[in-house]
Amino acid sequence: HLTINAANIPTGKSIFTLSSWYHDRGWAKISNMTLSNGKLRVNQDGFYYLYANICFRHHETSGDLDSEYLQLMVYVIKTSIKIPNYQNLMKGGSTKYWSGNSEFHFYSINVGGFFKLRAGEEISVQVSNPSLLDPDQDATYFGAFKVQDI
Amino acid sequence: HLTINAANIPTGKSIFTLSSWYHDRGWAKISNMTLSNGKLRVNQDGFYYLYANICFRHHETSGDLDSEYLQLMVYVIKTSIKIPNYQNLMKGGSTKYWSGNSEFHFYSINVGGFFKLRAGEEISVQVSNPSLLDPDQDATYFGAFKVQDI
Amino acid sequence: HLTINAANIPTGKSIFTLSSWYHDRGWAKISNMTLSNGKLRVNQDGFYYLYANICFRHHETSGDLDSEYLQLMVYVIKTSIKIPNYQNLMKGGSTKYWSGNSEFHFYSINVGGFFKLRAGEEISVQVSNPSLLDPDQDATYFGAFKVQDI
Amino acid sequence: VAPPCTQERHYEHLGRCCSKCEPGRYLSSKCTPTSDSVCLPCGPDEYLDTWNEEDKCLLHKVCDAGKALVAVDPGNHTAPRRCACTAGYHWNPDCECCRRNTECAPGFGAEHPLRLNMDTVCTPCLLGFFSDISSSTDTCRPWTNCSLLGRLEAQPGTNKSDVVCSSSLTLRKPPKEAQIYLP
Amino acid sequence: VAPPCTQERHYEHLGRCCSKCEPGRYLSSKCTPTSDSVCLPCGPDEYLDTWNEEDKCLLHKVCDAGKALVAVDPGNHTAPRRCACTAGYHWNPDCECCRRNTECAPGFGAEHPLRLNMDTVCTPCLLGFFSDISSSTDTCRPWTNCSLLGRLEAQPGTNKSDVVCSSSLTLRKPPKEAQIYLP
Numbered sequence: 001h002l003t004i005n006a007a008n009i010p011t012g013k014s015i016f017t018l019s020s021w022y023h024d025r026g027w028a029k030i031s032n033m034t035l036s037n038g039k040l041r042v043n044q045d046g047f048y049y050l051y052a053n054i055c056f057r058h059h060e061t062s063g064d065l066d067s068e069y070l071q072l073m074v075y076v077i078k079t080s081i082k083i084p085n086y087q088n089l090m091k092g093g094s095t096k097y098w099s100g101n102s103e104f105h106f107y108s109i110n111v112g113g114f115f116k117l118r119a120g121e122e123i124s125v126q127v128s129n130p131s132l133l134d135p136d137q138d139a140t141y142f143g144a145f146k147v148q149d150i
Numbered sequence: 151h152l153t154i155n156a157a158n159i160p161t162g163k164s165i166f167t168l169s170s171w172y173h174d175r176g177w178a179k180i181s182n183m184t185l186s187n188g189k190l191r192v193n194q195d196g197f198y199y200l201y202a203n204i205c206f207r208h209h210e211t212s213g214d215l216d217s218e219y220l221q222l223m224v225y226v227i228k229t230s231i232k233i234p235n236y237q238n239l240m241k242g243g244s245t246k247y248w249s250g251n252s253e254f255h256f257y258s259i260n261v262g263g264f265f266k267l268r269a270g271e272e273i274s275v276q277v278s279n280p281s282l283l284d285p286d287q288d289a290t291y292f293g294a295f296k297v298q299d300i
Numbered sequence: 301h302l303t304i305n306a307a308n309i310p311t312g313k314s315i316f317t318l319s320s321w322y323h324d325r326g327w328a329k330i331s332n333m334t335l336s337n338g339k340l341r342v343n344q345d346g347f348y349y350l351y352a353n354i355c356f357r358h359h360e361t362s363g364d365l366d367s368e369y370l371q372l373m374v375y376v377i378k379t380s381i382k383i384p385n386y387q388n389l390m391k392g393g394s395t396k397y398w399s400g401n402s403e404f405h406f407y408s409i410n411v412g413g414f415f416k417l418r419a420g421e422e423i424s425v426q427v428s429n430p431s432l433l434d435p436d437q438d439a440t441y442f443g444a445f446k447v448q449d450i
Numbered sequence: 451v452a453p454p455c456t457q458e459r460h461y462e463h464l465g466r467c468c469s470k471c472e473p474g475r476y477l478s479s480k481c482t483p484t485s486d487s488v489c490l491p492c493g494p495d496e497y498l499d500t501w502n503e504e505d506k507c508l509l510h511k512v513c514d515a516g517k518a519l520v521a522v523d524p525g526n527h528t529a530p531r532r533c534a535c536t537a538g539y540h541w542n543p544d545c546e547c548c549r550r551n552t553e554c555a556p557g558f559g560a561e562h563p564l565r566l567n568m569d570t571v572c573t574p575c576l577l578g579f580f581s582d583i584s585s586s587t588d589t590c591r592p593w594t595n596c597s598l599l600g601r602l603e604a605q606p607g608t609n610k611s612d613v614v615c616s617s618s619l620t621l622r623k624p625p626k627e628a629q630i631y632l633p
Numbered sequence: 634v635a636p637p638c639t640q641e642r643h644y645e646h647l648g649r650c651c652s653k654c655e656p657g658r659y660l661s662s663k664c665t666p667t668s669d670s671v672c673l674p675c676g677p678d679e680y681l682d683t684w685n686e687e688d689k690c691l692l693h694k695v696c697d698a699g700k701a702l703v704a705v706d707p708g709n710h711t712a713p714r715r716c717a718c719t720a721g722y723h724w725n726p727d728c729e730c731c732r733r734n735t736e737c738a739p740g741f742g743a744e745h746p747l748r749l750n751m752d753t754v755c756t757p758c759l760l761g762f763f764s765d766i767s768s769s770t771d772t773c774r775p776w777t778n779c780s781l782l783g784r785l786e787a788q789p790g791t792n793k794s795d796v797v798c799s800s801s802l803t804l805r806k807p808p809k810e811a812q813i814y815l816p
Contacts, residue, residue, distance in 0.1 A: 001414045014727045027389060027415060049199070049295065049349070051412050053390060069252060071728035075288070082685060088288040089177060090203060092258035095728075097249075099397075102369060108392035110260045110410045112201050114151045114295050115177060118688075128727060138375070138388040145349065145414050145447050147295050156695045164544045175679055176692030199349070199445065209731060211701040211719055219402060221545040225438070232502065238438040239327060240353060242408035245545075247399075253722075254700070254730045260410045262351050264301045264445050265327060268505075278544060285695045297445050306512040325496055326509025359548060361518040361536055403539075404517075404547045435512045 001143035002035065003028040006135035013066065015075075016130040026137040033144065039079065039122035040144060047148040050089065051112035052076050052125055055139035056132040060103040070096045074109050075126040076142065080118070089115060093128070108139070116150065151293035152185065153178040156285035163216065165223075166280040176287045183294065189229070189272035196296040200239065201262040202226050202275055205289035206282040210253045220246045224259050225276040226292065230268070239265060243278070258289070266300065301443035302335065303328040306435035313366065315375075316430040326437045333444065339379065339422040340444060347448040350389065351412035352376050352425055355439035356432040360403045370396045374409050375426040376442065380418070389415060393428070408439070416450065459501045470501040474527035477503045492527045499529055518548040522566065534567035538586065541567050551586040557609040559590035575609040582611055642684045653684040657710035660686045675710045682712055701731040705749070717750035721769065724750050734769040740792040742773035758792040765794055 008020035019038030022028040034041045042048070054074040058065060073093030077086040092111040117123075125142050127133065133140055152171035160166050169188030172178040184191045192198070204224045208215060223243030227236040242261040267273075275292050277283065283290055308320035319338030322328040334341045342348070354374040358365060373393030377386040392411040417423075425442050427433065433440055455467035462468070468481030471489035476498055478490040492498055492507035513521035513533035525531030535541050535548035542549040554560050554572035559581045561571040575581055575590035593607035596615035605614035638650035645651070651664030654672035659681060661673040675681055675690035696704035696716035708714030718724050718731035725732040737743050737755035742764045744754040758764050758773035776790035779798035788797035 029416060053392065053411055071256060087691065091288045092203060092260060094257045095255045105395045106371060107394045110392060110412060111203055112260060112262055112412055113203065113291060114293050116179060138391045141413060143414050175676060207700055209699060209701040212699055221406060241438045242353065242410060244407045245405045253733050261353055262410060262412055263353065263441060264443050266329060285697055287692055325493055357517055359516060359518040362516055403550050435514050437509055
């Protein structure tokens, strides 16, 4: 269970692979897997349950949004040294209309699924609109736990 | 973990029990359970974690929606030969306003829960507005894994 | 797996810690954990997967909402006798605009995560706008299952 | 003669033919070589409507007023509860929610008897009847009979409007038997 | 001499140097002390585009018409399928969706050739050219050449409007070589 590194939230609105997670403070913890530059690496082959919870928020004090029409998305992806490009495992999100006259907007996405993973494969999380990410540890996190051996 | 059969997405907007899932390609896989006409049958009594992720999308190139007011829902249901009608285990979704002047709309639902299941019982997924289903394997899927024996 | 006690849904719209859950009827069940005034107490140290699904709904026959702008939220929190105040484990939800001219509105939230819990710690669920809670057992529920020992 | 192991009321277990539990009761423990099934009654708000070997009863659904539902049959231990939409609404299976009943436009009337939980059926007003409003409950109304009021018809009725009787009274007394209104 | 255990086409297993599977095939079972890897072909709608030791092929993505996508390369067992947005739309990586192409305002024209799946590139109309519409496809058009029509210029062109030729015919015959239009 890895929680977003609040001190290192990327800016901008284009899709971004989050690379800065806590693994050792608050609810964050890691065992039998390794975290290297934002990627959760599998050490043991097995069937894992993967999950991610992403919260987006905007307060009017942060100024106007570029556009009131947003698409807030999360993509959980798998990369492995053996296969060049990444593969989408899970996606979730919503198009949103965050009108200027409301002072605060909030939206959370949750995805989860059961996947066969091999040692050496890595899981990472891409989001749209990274600057809107809620930095709380109970808001933006992802994780995995092994359920069965292969 | 079963992923939607992209070649066989039903049309129409009334509630539909999805019957066409991949079980053997991409992320889809099945073991110790059987898939028969879209129903995931339990072979061993046990406590299972069930989950479903459903994505709906509409692009203006597909023409106008019948109504801009939608209710996008998923129902995970249980049927068994011994009890005639089905039972709702989990539901999720949202009423939505998808206005004509946006070119693209997207919305995803995720549900999950821990249930006691008996051999012979079957899990299936109903959705509203099936023609709006996103056919990607990372978008629309459902699955189960056994956590404990009874 | 605990489902909302339909006969005891609180009124009002301020954040409320739900205290009335079924643990023994329909899909609700409990083992190796205890339920006391709405709190799910951990009896054995371990790594648990926690999840919650909350549905909100409003029908025009219930009269107008105080405001059409809502923030529908769920907070899964941990309390323990050793630490006075509670800790937020997971949160989810969305700001919503539920316009008066639609007869029915619906929205569901799902959160889930893997947490290390100690005997004596208690999990409970807070929601905003409790009077809008959907009382069906497939709509509003939360639960936990142990995955590994510590 | 061994009791017939009819599937509807019996199940096979350990090579024996044991009795299922009757509606309203669940199978607390299966039969053993020496004893038959143990059945216990369903708890509050639960039911089982068939002979069964279920280890738990089913939970009655909630007729949620917050979704404009009312219980039309509260159900009991052996029969499921049935809900319907409150007056003026009908169950729409697409959204699994209660939708406002359709309003019949002017020139149409709601077919009676109005059926609970079903949408309005609008039928065009027949000759001699009219409806000048949009309503999900009102039927077509007969035209006013001017002669009964001892008046002349100043304007003919349509399916959307009543006849208009002349304001002046005719001197002739209206005939007795014409008192009964058209159906 | 033992074949070189090049990483690209081999892998090490049980201290042996075994051959990976060629593109289009997956590793059904690893090599053993006595036999090399067993490779099997990818199934329908699957591919592997590298020498690999994968136990499953990758699934081709769906060029989902419901997201305005069309397949520009169907792909095969050894090459991934490639999709692009249908005409008039371009792939926007922010939303991973097809966005309407930008329309060039009056005074600007769409640069040709229009590139599939890419947004319009609008360039200002050069002197002698104009565009009086918003369009994601039209280029700037040259001003009408009044003298060619044997007319006089009543109003000069701008980048947003054509020249306006006088209605009356001039008596002089237009010079021959002026026939060719400006580029």
